Amino acid sequence: MAADAAPAVPAIPAPFADSRRLTGANLFFAVPAAVLDALGPQARDADALARWRSAVRSMAAALGWGEVALAERAHAGGTLLALTAPVDALFAATELDEWAWCAAVGFHAFHAPGHPASWDADAARETLRALVAAEARPALRALLAESEGRGVPALLDDEMLTLGLGSHGCSWPLDALPAPAAVPWAELRGIPVALVTGSNGKTTTTRLLAAMLAANGAVTGHSCTDGVIVGGAAVERGDWSGPAGARRVLRDPRVTAAVLETARGGLLRRGLAVARADVAVVTNTAEDHFGEYGIDDLDGLADAKLTVARALGDDGVLVLNADDPRLCARADAGLIRGHDGRPPRLAWFADDFDAPRLRAHRAAGGLSAGVRAGVLLLSDGSAEAGIADTASMPLAAGGIAAYNVANAAAAGLLAFALGVPTATIAQVLARFGSDPDDNPGRLQRWHFGGLQVLMDYAHNPDGLRGLLRVARAAGDGRLGMLLGQAGNRPDEDLRALAAVAAEAAPAFVVLKDIDGYLRGRTPGAVAAVLREALLARGIPDADMVTVLPEAEAARTLLRWSRPGDVLVMPVHSLGARAEVAAMLDELQLTGGMTARAGELPGAG
Template sequence: MPLTDVLALDDSRRLTGASLLLDAPGAVMEVHLPEARAEDALAAWERHLRALLDALGWADATLASRRYPEGASLAFTAPLDALYAATEVNEAAWAMTVAELGEEPLPELQAEVERLRGLIEEEHNPTLLELADAAAARGVTFLWDDDDVSVGQGTGVKTWPVDDIYPPDAIAWADVHDVPVALVTGTNGKSTTARLLGAILRADGRTPGVTSTDRIIVGHDILDTGDYSGPGGARTVLRDPRVETAVLEVARGGLLRRGLGTPTATAVAVTNVADDHLGDYGIETVEGLARVKFVVTKALGEGGVLVANAEDPYVQHQAHRLRPILEAQGATICWTALDPDDERVALHHERGGAVCAVVDGHLAYGHRSEWTRVIAVNDIPITLGGAARYNIRNALIALGLARALGVSDAAIAKGLAAFRSDPDTNPGRGNVFEVGEARVWMDFAHNEHGLSALSEAVLALPSRRRLVLLGHAGDRTDAEISGLARSAAKFEADKFILAEYPEHLRGRELGDIPRLLRKTLRAEGVPDDAIEVAPGPLEGTKQALDWAEPGDLLLLLVLSKRDEATALVREAAAGARHA
């Protein structure tokens, strides 16, 4: 096999914000790197890259690399106005590396430098850099992309087209300021937590801008639907002049592809970390995924707060690992747990730190060894009277964030009491319908961790028979898909419907995922005649509704075409009412 295939370049991209490898913008590439070649290849890459950077006048760049099984991420910092060119620099260094290890003639250094200088000059935008420096000098956020440039955030933002930037001395800087910003990440619960916080902020009289994996909202206005959990969604909210406080859901994919969407935040939260989406960009373990999630802490500065779930071992470990860095940044930790006697929470509270827990049946905020009871758990609708413990945890995270954003306890209580987990307010998260005398629970739970948390609440509901509709996208590992089936088996359902997702096979063949789900369910003791297959989630929803009888409970785990599936359930509910 040619060495160019053995040491193949898999991906090369810009990093527009702080990332897993870098604290500033730059370029990164993913390369195939067999273990036997790794040490020599990394040394050669660094040597060739340094030679190019020195010749280009970028000698102060920071280099970083991360090895993973059969590959590596190779990155370096670069000027804001030359990130496309920076990817070319990285690729040139790798081409030299492959040539050297293959004992082939290397590209002529000076010719490469001249080519790269031409690319840098084409991209060079001195006005952009001047504005970035001016914003930094005034302590306000600077955001840019291919189309627009902005200074400030929300009600204090000013935005221009990238080819028509105002010079710093023409800007009314007195009108430019940032707004409070909260970042919410984690494997499960981040969308619900972000929406809870949005409801709290509205109850406080603020206009929040909230991004999530399925919509972007300012105040009560839905600006658009779709996945806005990446940097693009963050910029959209932060550039909206109506926004008084921003709540940004931050997904793993955006962090790995581009880095953070904002350089600063008032508070950040990590809900939990579990086995999901492993394998992308060399993130092969849950521990590695936890490190990605905690990139959000790089946005914290003086007075910033990390709200962390003390019950999650991966969150515990990362928060402990980063504590010295957080302290150097001037940031603190607010731990959350259901039990106020949780060892980490209790010790932190005794030492005067901020904590959130359930005290005497109330969500409570603890600080300086005192407890303030904010709202009874039973007064928060999404907790289902305490049965939905995962939503109590989400509410505790929202409480910690709201306190960090300066929201009053009265507004926190009002917002939590008003929040409903219906398809309009919190789509795909614990949406419950009555269809005749049967109950339908629709949810987006899509991994073993999320479904296990959901089971506590669903199994607490009375039912004559149970049905579970489930499926998965093809980009998950066999282990992840089997884990979902194992969790589903714990519902001891009378019927399982396995839905295909033809639009999301992502390299697998039609039928692969239902076969794997069936195999796991059978291994867990589910009889074969209790399992059906549906060609898609809508067909599966129809099969479930046709099966339902009075007293039944249907758990529909719908991962795509959710709006259409919800419409089918609503139609069935309306028909049952008029029957």
């Protein structure tokens, strides 16, 4: 075909889902990269994949990038191919990846001006060269090279460069960067940084570690699903568990230690915000969010969560859950790699302090934490220290909430690795959770009018199962519960959540939406799937009602209740949680008198 003649456009879908810039350490590499998610049968064909790789390499070489690194990952719908690229050429790298795949499979269905033509390699090369030239920022590269040589951490996004972190950092807009000689290098350095990821327990572990660092004298900033908190005060509200939240904390000039909740979505969409961290933890892996960004199963999820290890150097510590078989298997197989490609130092926690893995790790001088005879112990490999009586630890609900004991063990190991004394760790665990503001939305409890009410973020089967265990231990009265889920979960995930709810044999279920989290579904669609699944599990239709707004769903459950009942309220949106918590606070203050009078606070 002539170079100046574009082919006709057939009515067929694009052979890829999306391409993404990975601006930090990621699932594939410890450095920035671009990745394309190719779809369809051809994306699993060995010959097509070989042509794709060859096209990427040859075009990258033509652009002067040399021998780029490639990483490939198959998934249920196709294959991901990632390539390393200069930090100021990542947009061009995504275009290159798309061009290479379309050229490899002969897909010429669309072409827009300014994008490389898949049917003409020569024209595509000139287009990509123009894109690279337009994106190039030599001043940025010079500053990054200088900061790397000086050991000064750098933080980069589409608008700003930060050198140093927190109280020892300085930021400049990308269109007004200084010359390296004009940077006050002597004033710039890092601060202690912790990364917290996992399927469940991330926010609680983040808050616990932040409290331990603050008790040790740090001005702590932390980001999580509820916002950005600096020095105990909220500076942002909402879900800030991705790279933007991390940067918000690390650019605050007050912060002397940072704890960054690191959610799966941000890891897979953009990579880590920070190139280096001092400690990191993977709390656990549980079924959730499958089918997005090429993650189809627990093995893939474990790999994604372990991306945090790529930010750790020789002196970094990775804390892992020894009760999670996938994390153990990856450690045993030597599949966990730090920033330099070598395994980081490991620390393990488990329910049982004397579990074989923990004993062996201590014998080799490693950090570990777990429970023996009701006491949470921490060991540095040479000595043991009791850091909590689990029965009296407020966060553990009398020792019943085993998952919060695990969160405390993880946070204690992180804090110890960051230099917090065990006595300080113990002091925090002895009080944390006694004030509702310590851990809002996570295992909050109210008692009034003969009722026990538990509100929690439980958002997947494992999280809900743990919450229901606590509820059943709290009393033997009727169990009432709210049940809902975000709209971006597939139906099979909704049915799995309903199965856990049905196991607890609730007397009454209020089905709800999560305010603001329809994510492509129509109102009530999630509730309909949950109802069908509960019916199939033997929950009578008469024992269920659908009330979509979260706060009104909670009021409906309260109106149904009577003294002796235990109510479980997974409430997820921040607005609804605040409204429900205020209502429950007032009912507890009045001893439930308002409810017994047939009214509820805040009801219309």
